[in-house]
Amino acid sequence: MAGVNLVAVRSPRTRLLIIGFLAFAAVIASWVVFDVLTGADGGTHAVDLTVYRDGGLIVRNALPGYHPHTSTPLYSWGGYTALALKFTYPPFAAVAFAPLSYLSMGHLLAFSIVVNMLALPVALWFTFGALGERYRDWRVRLGATLLAAAVTFWLQPEVRTIYLGQVNLVLMAMIMWDLCQPSKGRWWKGFLTGIAAGIKLTPLIFIPYLLVTKKYREAAATVAGFLFTVVVGFIFLPGDSAQWWLPPHLLIVKDGTRTGFIGWAGNQSLRAIISRFAGSVNAGQDPWLVAALVATVIGLFAAYQFERRGHHVAAILVTALTGLLDSPVSWDHHWVWVALGATVAVHYAITYWRTARARARWFIALAAGLVFVYGPWPDALWETGRNLGKFSLGFLWAPPNTNPELYTLHGDQPSFVEYHWHGIWLLTGNAYILGGIALMLLAGGVAWRLRKTPVSSVTAPQEEKTANIVTT
Numbered sequence: 001m002a003g004v005n006l007v008a009v010r011s012p013r014t015r016l017l018i019i020g021f022l023a024f025a026a027v028i029a030s031w032v033v034f035d036v037l038t039g040a041d042g043g044t045h046a047v048d049l050t051v052y053r054d055g056g057l058i059v060r061n062a063l064p065g066y067h068p069h070t071s072t073p074l075y076s077w078g079g080y081t082a083l084a085l086k087f088t089y090p091p092f093a094a095v096a097f098a099p100l101s102y103l104s105m106g107h108l109l110a111f112s113i114v115v116n117m118l119a120l121p122v123a124l125w126f127t128f129g130a131l132g133e134r135y136r137d138w139r140v141r142l143g144a145t146l147l148a149a150a151v152t153f154w155l156q157p158e159v160r161t162i163y164l165g166q167v168n169l170v171l172m173a174m175i176m177w178d179l180c181q182p183s184k185g186r187w188w189k190g191f192l193t194g195i196a197a198g199i200k201l202t203p204l205i206f207i208p209y210l211l212v213t214k215k216y217r218e219a220a221a222t223v224a225g226f227l228f229t230v231v232v233g234f235i236f237l238p239g240d241s242a243q244w245w246l247p248p249h250l251l252i253v254k255d256g257t258r259t260g261f262i263g264w265a266g267n268q269s270l271r272a273i274i275s276r277f278a279g280s281v282n283a284g285q286d287p288w289l290v291a292a293l294v295a296t297v298i299g300l301f302a303a304y305q306f307e308r309r310g311h312h313v314a315a316i317l318v319t320a321l322t323g324l325l326d327s328p329v330s331w332d333h334h335w336v337w338v339a340l341g342a343t344v345a346v347h348y349a350i351t352y353w354r355t356a357r358a359r360a361r362w363f364i365a366l367a368a369g370l371v372f373v374y375g376p377w378p379d380a381l382w383e384t385g386r387n388l389g390k391f392s393l394g395f396l397w398a399p400p401n402t403n404p405e406l407y408t409l410h411g412d413q414p415s416f417v418e419y420h421w422h423g424i425w426l427l428t429g430n431a432y433i434l435g436g437i438a439l440m441l442l443a444g445g446v447a448w449r450l451r452k453t454p455v456s457s458v459t460a461p462q463e464e465k466t467a468n469i470v471t472t
Contacts, residue, residue, distance in 0.1 A: 026150070049108065054087070057098075092230070096199060123339075129180060194221065198232075206319055269329060282412070317340060325436055330433075
């Protein structure tokens with residue numbers, strides 16, 4: 001028996017599993033040490049989690065000092081702390097958090113940390129499942145998942161999501177599970193993506209992706225899932241839902257301005273960077289609409305070309321990138337998709353290493369570039385005051401930035417420091433969006449080269465048999 005166990009341990013598949021498990025355990029331990037050493041507001045400062053919880057309390061009429069017949073409704077609630085962070089999500093998000101609001105804030109924070117730490121490997125598990133037969137063996141798939149999670153865990157958007165108590169990692173895992181499963185026998189495929197869009201609107205970008213790739217059933221299921229969240233919102237919060245979805249308030253359109261200063265450093269979207277260069281939010285609006293249209297055309301074109309040649313995961317990721325670019329607000333923690341992008345780049349590098357080494361090196365450079373740009377560079381590298389506690393990892397916080405409370409108090413002002421960045425600040429302060437633009441141009445260039453290549457002659461590494469892989 002001992003001999004059999006020894007042989008099993010010597011198996012490359014088993015070794016990968018052990019290495020992955022140890023690496024992921026070590027990186028989780030490193031975060032715990034970081035949280036302990038940095039003290040209050042070091043590893044967690046659950047600003048957004050508190051907003052979610054308060055939304056749930058309002059649904060239950062249980063927020064202290066809030067009374068449904070004498071107080072303002074969900075979207076007129078005064079907001080969290082002096083920053084006045086209002087509830088800026090669809091009504092369904094508040095309904096979804098109503099059961100969780102029964103937990104104390106301490107227990108909810110612990111729950112949020114654990115769920116977010118698990119959501120990353122869950123998203124990677126379904127990613128590898130859609131990358132082909134190489135990961136059919138559960139040991140290979142789980143080992144690769146844990147190893148990739150260990151390598152990408154400390155990317156700034158990932159740890160920022162944990163820090164704030166956000167839901168980005170959970171939504172990403174939901175979408176990857178939903179869209180990476182085989183279509184055969186799953187009439188409801190797409191429904192969970194619609195549910196994700198009912199919590200945050202950005203996943204709606206997957207509807208045009210499904211349409212252009214002629215996945216009409218999945219597109220219909222996504223729309224159905226989204227409409228389900230709208231109906232649930234009207235059932236539990238009829239007044240707030242009308243305020244969000246219907247004229248004259250139509251808060252869904254105004255949501256970008258309700259979140260605070262569009263040009264703030266933490267916002268890494270096309271609208272944010274254009275506003276910073278334009279010198280005001282209003283001046284940047286029309287150029288942003290044009291830029292977003294261009295990004296949508298390039299992104300959906302690339303997704304179509306990737307999809308029809310079997311690169312299903314790449315198509316999903318370029319669609320998610322399109323949503324990040326187009327959204328008026330893409331906070332730094334929204335960019336959690338970078339972890340999957342770096343992982344898939346490494347997958348292609350390994351696939352091509354023996355047959356097309358030059359191409360493999362390009363993918364290695366892409367993965368390294370993503371880790372570099374979106375890495376958790378410590379603020380000890382620069383000397384600038386901070387507005388949001390001790391946690392300010394990443395290039396974005398190298399230049400000075402406006403205290404969001406100033407926008408709440410005084411509105412858009414020409415004196416805001418983001419309008420006056422210069423030199424290296426223009427690169428570091430816009431790092432995520434510049435990286436996203438570069439990725440979109442790269443994807444568009446690759447798709448353009450593929451457009452006239454017959455599908456049968458295109459090498460789609462390990463992905464053409466995806467429909468035969470069990471991803472659950």
